[in-house]
Amino acid sequence: MKPRWGFVVLWQRFPRVRYATLRFAVICLRHMLLDAHPGVQKHPTPQALYNRAKGRAAHPGIIGSLYLLTLRRIFTVPQSLAQLYIHLVFTTNQRTPFLADAAFRNHTHRYLAGVCKNQGSPAISIGGTEDHVHTLLRLGKTSSISELVRELKRDSSKWIKEENPQLEHFHWQQGYGAFSISPSHVNAIKSYISTQEEHHRKESFQDEFRRLCTKYGVELDERYAWD
Numbered sequence: 001m002k003p004r005w006g007f008v009v010l011w012q013r014f015p016r017v018r019y020a021t022l023r024f025a026v027i028c029l030r031h032m033l034l035d036a037h038p039g040v041q042k043h044p045t046p047q048a049l050y051n052r053a054k055g056r057a058a059h060p061g062i063i064g065s066l067y068l069l070t071l072r073r074i075f076t077v078p079q080s081l082a083q084l085y086i087h088l089v090f091t092t093n094q095r096t097p098f099l100a101d102a103a104f105r106n107h108t109h110r111y112l113a114g115v116c117k118n119q120g121s122p123a124i125s126i127g128g129t130e131d132h133v134h135t136l137l138r139l140g141k142t143s144s145i146s147e148l149v150r151e152l153k154r155d156s157s158k159w160i161k162e163e164n165p166q167l168e169h170f171h172w173q174q175g176y177g178a179f180s181i182s183p184s185h186v187n188a189i190k191s192y193i194s195t196q197e198e199h200h201r202k203e204s205f206q207d208e209f210r211r212l213c214t215k216y217g218v219e220l221d222e223r224y225a226w227d
Helices: 007-013 015-036 046-056 061-075 102-118 145-163 183-194 205-215
Strands: 084-091 123-128 132-139 177-181
Touching: 084 145, 084 183, 084 205, 102 123, 102 132, 102 145, 123 183, 132 145, 132 183, 177 183, 177 205
Parallel strands: none
Antiparallel strands: 084 132, 084 177, 123 132
């Protein structure tokens, strides 16, 4: 028996035929709408096109219903939502007090906030002392912590050396600590970060980091933690 090459067979066997047919239907509907509304913009947004079609089709019939269904499926984009708060901590190399100058340290924190924003993970609060930085940020839905930290360190390290020639040997440590934060704890962490200088009059960075790891259930191997 010879194969049937009618439209139904083509529709069933070839996805590109289905796509071309649906696209042709959308183009036809678009021109129909533009002809019916000569004053509208020549390149309406997909949502505007769908809304006009929907508004004009109180009783669309079978063909009109198919057009509307096609538009809805083409122009409806699923949402991806995320809200992940991260408390990020890392030090200068060997905890050298490179950031002893308070004014330059604050300038560095502002620069770090800019890098976070450019990476799609806006900083909520940044603070620290002469040898380490705390950052509370909202991790972007397409970001990974390791990539974000790499960009933060690479970009800011280069900027620090260019901005302050006296810090030509500046480096961040290789490692970092990243701890997930409940939204209900955001304000408490912001307050904690903003009082870092006062806090470290009573507690060393090593003791602070040990305490954070214990609090969040992170196993700490001190042989590799203090680079």
